[in-house]
Amino acid sequence: MKLLNTILVRLAVALLPILALWSVVFYFAMVEEINDEADDSLEGYAELIMRRTLAGKELPAVGDGTNNSYVLEFLGHDKSVVPSMQYSDSLVYIHEKRETEPARVLTTCFSDADGAMYRLQVVMPTFEREDLLSSVFWHILVLFLAIVLTIFLATIFVFHRSMRPLYRLLGWLEQYTPGKGVSNFPASPSVVEFRNLIDSARATITRAESYFEQQKQFIGNASHELQTPLAVLGNRIEWLLDNTALTNEQAAELNKMQQALRRLVRLNRTLLLLAKIDNGQFPEVADVNIAELIREEAETYSEIYAGRGIECVVDLPQRLVFRMNEELATIFVTNLLKNAFLHSPGGGKISVYTTGSTLIFANSGSEALDSTRLFHRFYKQGKTGNTGLGLALVGSIARSYKMKVEYSFNEGRHLFKIGFGI
Amino acid sequence: MKLLIIEDDASLNEIMCRALRSEGYVVESAATFFDAEDKIAGYSYDCILLDIMLPDGNGLKLLEHIKSLDKGDRVIIISARDSIDDKVAGLDLGADDYLAKPFYIAELSARIKSVLRRGSAAVSRQMKAGNIELNIDSRRVSVAGSDVPLLKKEFDILLYFMQRPGHIVDKAVLAESVWGDHIDAADNFQFVYAQIKNLRKRLADAAATYNVKAVYGFGYKFCEVEP
Numbered sequence: 306m307k308l309l310n311t312i313l314v315r316l317a318v319a320l321l322p323i324l325a326l327w328s329v330v331f332y333f334a335m336v337e338e339i340n341d342e343a344d345d346s347l348e349g350y351a352e353l354i355m356r357r358t359l360a361g362k363e364l365p366a367v368g369d370g371t372n373n374s375y376v377l378e379f380l381g382h383d384k385s386v387v388p389s390m391q392y393s394d395s396l397v398y399i400h401e402k403r404e405t406e407p408a409r410v411l412t413t414c415f416s417d418a419d420g421a422m423y424r425l426q427v428v429m430p431t432f433e434r435e436d437l438l439s440s441v442f443w444h445i446l447v448l449f450l451a452i453v454l455t456i457f458l459a460t461i462f463v464f465h466r467s468m469r470p471l472y473r474l475l476g477w478l479e480q481y482t483p484g485k486g487v488s489n490f491p492a493s494p495s496v497v498e499f500r501n502l503i504d505s506a507r508a509t510i511t512r513a514e515s516y517f518e519q520q521k522q523f524i525g526n527a528s529h530e531l532q533t534p535l536a537v538l539g540n541r542i543e544w545l546l547d548n549t550a551l552t553n554e555q556a557a558e559l560n561k562m563q564q565a566l567r568r569l570v571r572l573n574r575t576l577l578l579l580a581k582i583d584n585g586q587f588p589e590v591a592d593v594n595i596a597e598l599i600r601e602e603a604e605t606y607s608e609i610y611a612g613r614g615i616e617c618v619v620d621l622p623q624r625l626v627f628r629m630n631e632e633l634a635t636i637f638v639t640n641l642l643k644n645a646f647l648h649s650p651g652g653g654k655i656s657v658y659t660t661g662s663t664l665i666f667a668n669s670g671s672e673a674l675d676s677t678r679l680f681h682r683f684y685k686q687g688k689t690g691n692t693g694l695g696l697a698l699v700g701s702i703a704r705s706y707k708m709k710v711e712y713s714f715n716e717g718r719h720l721f722k723i724g725f726g727i
Numbered sequence: 728m729k730l731l732i733i734e735d736d737a738s739l740n741e742i743m744c745r746a747l748r749s750e751g752y753v754v755e756s757a758a759t760f761f762d763a764e765d766k767i768a769g770y771s772y773d774c775i776l777l778d779i780m781l782p783d784g785n786g787l788k789l790l791e792h793i794k795s796l797d798k799g800d801r802v803i804i805i806s807a808r809d810s811i812d813d814k815v816a817g818l819d820l821g822a823d824d825y826l827a828k829p830f831y832i833a834e835l836s837a838r839i840k841s842v843l844r845r846g847s848a849a850v851s852r853q854m855k856a857g858n859i860e861l862n863i864d865s866r867r868v869s870v871a872g873s874d875v876p877l878l879k880k881e882f883d884i885l886l887y888f889m890q891r892p893g894h895i896v897d898k899a900v901l902a903e904s905v906w907g908d909h910i911d912a913a914d915n916f917q918f919v920y921a922q923i924k925n926l927r928k929r930l931a932d933a934a935a936t937y938n939v940k941a942v943y944g945f946g947y948k949f950c951e952v953e954p
Contacts, residue, residue, distance in 0.1 A: 529780075532807035536829035537738045543832045544746050546895050560946070563897060570829055574809070581810065605909050608880075612917040632811060639908060 309464050313457060320453060328445045335441045340409075343429065344392055347411040350375070351427045358425075359417050373429050374399075380414070380422040389414050397428050406430045470494040474503055481510070484517050484583065521584055528577035535573065539566050568692070575694040578636070579682070582701045587630040595664070596625035598638050599657055610646045617646075617655040625659065627725060629706050637702045640695040641666045641721060648719070666721040673714030680710070728843060731772040732756040733763040733789070734805065735781050743776070746832040747839075760784030767793055767800070774801040774839055779817065780808070787820060794821040801842045805830070831900065837890035854889045857936030857951060861889055870933035880905060881926045888939060888949035897946040923947065 306314075354375055357364055364377070374397070380386055390413045397408040411427045473491040487510050493500045542563050546556060581587065596619075603619050627634060645655045645668035653669035678684045680700030685693040699721075703710040709724035730752045734740040737758065744754045755770075757763035760783045767775070767789075775793060779786030786804070793800055804817040809827030817825050823842045826835060854861045858871045866882055868875050877885065883905045888896065902910045902919050923939055930938045935952070942948045 529807045532828035533736045533739055537736065537742060539829050540739065540742045540746065540832050544742060547832070547893075548746075548749055556942075560897065564899065567899060567903075577809075586810065586812075602909070605906065609906060609909060609918045611921075636908075643909065 308468070309461065312460060312464065316456065316460060317453070320456060324449055324452060328449050332442060332445055335445075336438055339437055339441075343409050343431065344411070347392070347409060347427050347429050348390075350429070351411050351413055351425055354425055354427070355413075355415055355423075358423060359415075373427070375428065376426045378424040378426075380424055382420060383422050386414050386422045386424070388416060394431070395428075397430065399430055407435070467496070470496065470499040470503060474506055478506070483513065484521070487511055487514060521580055524576060524580040525584070528573050528580065531573050535566065535570055539563070539570070542566065572692050572694070575692055575698065579694065579698060579701055582633065582698070582705055585705065587633050587705075589630055590628050591631055592626045592628055593631055593634040594624050595627045595634065595638065596621040596623065598634060599642070602635075602638050602642050603655075603657065606642050606646045613646075613649075614652045615646060615649050615655060616653075618657070620656065620658040621664075622659070625664070625725075627706075629702075633702050633705075636698055640699050644668075644695050644699075644721075645719075662725055664723040664725060666723075667718045669717060670714070670719040671717070674712065674719065676712045679712050728773045729753045729771075730755070730839070731763070731766055731770075731775045733758075733775065733781070733786070734778040735759065736778075743832070743835070747836070750836055752839075760786075760789060763789055764792065767796065771798050772800050774803060774823075774842055776803050776805055776835070776839075777822075779804050779806045787816070790817070790820050790822060801845075803835075803838055803842055833891040833894040833896070834904075836894075840890065854886075856889050856892055856949070859885075859889070859930070859935050859937055861886060870930065870935045873933070875929055875933045877926070877929065880922050881929070884922055884926055885930075888947070892937070892949050895942050895946050895948050901947065 350373055354364060354377065358377060390411070393410045393412065395408060395410050396405050397410075398405050408428045408430045410429075412424065413427075414422055414424050416422050470491065477489065477491055487507060490507050490510075491503055493503055542559050545551065546559055546563075551559070599621060600619050603617050607615075607617050629637075642655075642657075645666055648670060649655055649668045650671070655666070655668045657664070657666050659665065675684070680696050682697040683693040684696070700710060702708075703723065709722075711722045711724075713720045713722070728751075730747060732740055732743050732747075732754060734743065734756070735758050740756050740758060744756050747754050755766060755772075757766050760781050763777075763781075777786055777790060777793075779790070781789070786806075790802060790804070793802055802822045803824045803826055804822045805826050805828060806813060806817070807828045814825040823845065824838050826838055854863065859868065860870075861868045861882075863886065868877055868882065868885060884901065887901060887904055898916045898919050899910075902916055906918075927939050937949060938952050940948050940950055
């Protein structure tokens, strides 16, 4: 989930109950206040009638348009009645409207100067109050939603403004490839935390770059330095074989040493090649007809592996042009083909073909390989004796040209798919 | 034929000297830039083997120096670097060949022969062993004057052997040099056996005085056929 969405969800979770509770409290406070006002007005009306009754003045007409009504009862000198005041809710029939409405009723008993008791019931229909309450309710609801929406919009705006350095850093990290340096790194912003984050990120990446550089140089230098002692060893063994009288046993031993030495030489050469590819030391590019290259190489391999009865079918268009270094193109193709030939069982089948913009090398096999480690150095499965660097070379070359190489296993076939996206 | 070996590694320098002397060359050696400069100034060599990564000076400068003296010395660069760029740079400066470390003495010897042959302009790229004649340019082989047709790989194998008469050639080394990077240590060398078998048969049928002989069961040697 995006950070913004997380923040909004959390804000909503925190704000909704608080605002809802606040709205409920506000609503009931308003209701209370409105009831209070209504009761005050009832009381005022009752007082007016009482005062007029006691003063013997004319009482207000009932149908005066206010929908208020009253009933005045003379109770005489009934000692059981005491002066009182009581509010209640009930239903009354209103003549003007010809319908029954909920009403607030004030029942009060009072006595005049002679001690005669009166009972006054003042009725005030409450439909106005209901209207008022519902209006208050809707206003609060709208206000509530408006507040939530405003908070959200403000949050989104503030978020985008404040988080810009973070997104710049993320964007930079996404396009970052190790070994390519720290160019165009986002500038330090004024916010302390972001400045620290970006400065630390820059420091870490610079350090990693320097390690990477050192490691590359180390591999390159070590491989170069090894060449001379390897030459010494090889030449001395060769001299022994050529110039001294050796027993068959001695010669056999020397021969085995030479074989091991050859493996060492090959390994060293390949490591050097990998280091050079990763260092981008093959800058020249040309339009290479990969299809033609594959056809030639496949023929050579068919010749070398003729004894194993492997069928190799190359089904490619006449021209399939990759823009890359010619030397690397050859290494790329030979290693993919060599891999296919080397790991196909006797009598197996190899096919090279395209689907859309994908070049596929397929060969027979019994079980899937570990696709996460397949393009790593020294990953070997089953067969021993090879350097375990062939596919690492393929991976390295693909990486340097941003080509996508994928491995999959389907119905007894290893598939190496190369996306060339032309 | 006089050679100068300029190589800073004492052990490699010594074995190169010894191996090339046993092939009949007069060999001198130098281990440093100044030592080499001295020798080049004082003497003339048919072929100079130059390690371009000398500790006290760039070997390529030495190469420029050799070429500026214009004494007609042939130069073979020996280098731990084997990229095409390095080779092109060396050859552009006038080196006659470029050999990457590690190399086989047999390979070195063959390169020296080839460079020296180019030195004597009259001789075309023709090689001879017993009654076998091989022309590198026309890719034709004849035994006792009559053409022997060979397939492409058979020719490459014969050429490889003819450059190394008397040397033991390991089948893996042979395979590597004829088939290049295509072969792998994990391969068996059935394809080499098959090609060699055909080549031997063709040479024997033509009554060649030299042929490929199996040695100890590990490799081959190109030598005179015992009557």
